[in-house]
Amino acid sequence: MRTLLFLTLSLFPSASIFAEQATTASDIQQMAERFLQTWADKQQQLNRRIEYQIGNVDRRLKLAPCEGEPELSFVSDPLRTPSPSILISCAGERPWRMYATASVEIYGSAIVAARPLTRGERLTSAALTTSEVQLNASRRGTLTDMQTIQGMMIRRPVKTGTVLTPDLLEAPDAIERGDHVIIVARSGSFSVSSRGKALGNASIGEQVLVENLRSARTLKATVVAPGRVEIPMQ
Incomplete structure (x- = not known):
């Protein structure tokens, strides 16, 4: 055993x-x-x-x-x-x-304000500089490419040395009220263009009311480029 x-x-x-x-x-x-x-x-x-x-x-x-x-x-x-x-x-x-x-x-290089920036101000290289900052100090992220934010607008005032984050910026209006625009009615690869007038302000990707100058109809269209909007073909 x-x-x-x-x-x-x-x-x-x-x-x-x-x-x-x-x-x-x-x-x-x-x-x-x-x-x-x-x-x-x-x-x-x-x-x-x-x-x-x-x-x-x-x-x-x-x-x-x-x-x-x-x-x-x-x-x-x-x-x-x-x-x-x-x-x-x-x-x-x-x-x-x-x-x-x-x-x-x-730690790495990020874009910061070179001077105080006001709400609605369009960004230029003269208003910006770079500095070494802690990149992950904020969940909002940081910006590193000057070229991609040229012409963007500041949402709210910031002080000199403020690290710019995506939520501080917004795209400028691509179309303003009263602008003459090209209205493109599209269905797949087929499209028809007409002239219209914007009835409000909007940036690329946003919707705006436009008046078709030929038919006098008011349409809701999507801004695809400065002076150009698209609607689905009926």
Whole structure:
């Protein structure tokens, strides 16, 4: 009987072997560190400076050993938050998933106001400059390309040095009340054009009432370009 008991027990690894093979808090910490460092190296190629720190992992953590390479990914966009979570998952016979927290600061060049800007002011390069800022300090995002915001309008007054964010800008009106416009009635690839007059202000993508100068009918059209609107063909 004792021989049988010995053989049965010998089929199972001891608790100490399981402990040696387990994925520990230290392993999780190292995985997250490598993941963030690789990501930080890529950001450096974009002229961004990264400072990060992995959150504490419970030292009592014991997970099954990972048979293959674990997969790591951001749960939230680190460019939008300084506290992104990292999902670490492992497939296999005993799969597991867990989350690690991190503190991430991303520094890079962004557009800021070179002087006070007033509501409704159209942006020019003279009113703007660039400065190194923490890009993920705000969930509203930052702007980095001067060319894409030239001619945009400021929604509300801002002070010198304010980091410009997308919500501070709006597209100028492409059509103003009284403007003569081209009305395009379109159905697939076929279209017919006529002349009209705008009865309100609107930017590209917005709808506006226009008067057809030939028929005197009032139509609701979508602005597709300065001086040009479209309606679906009836």
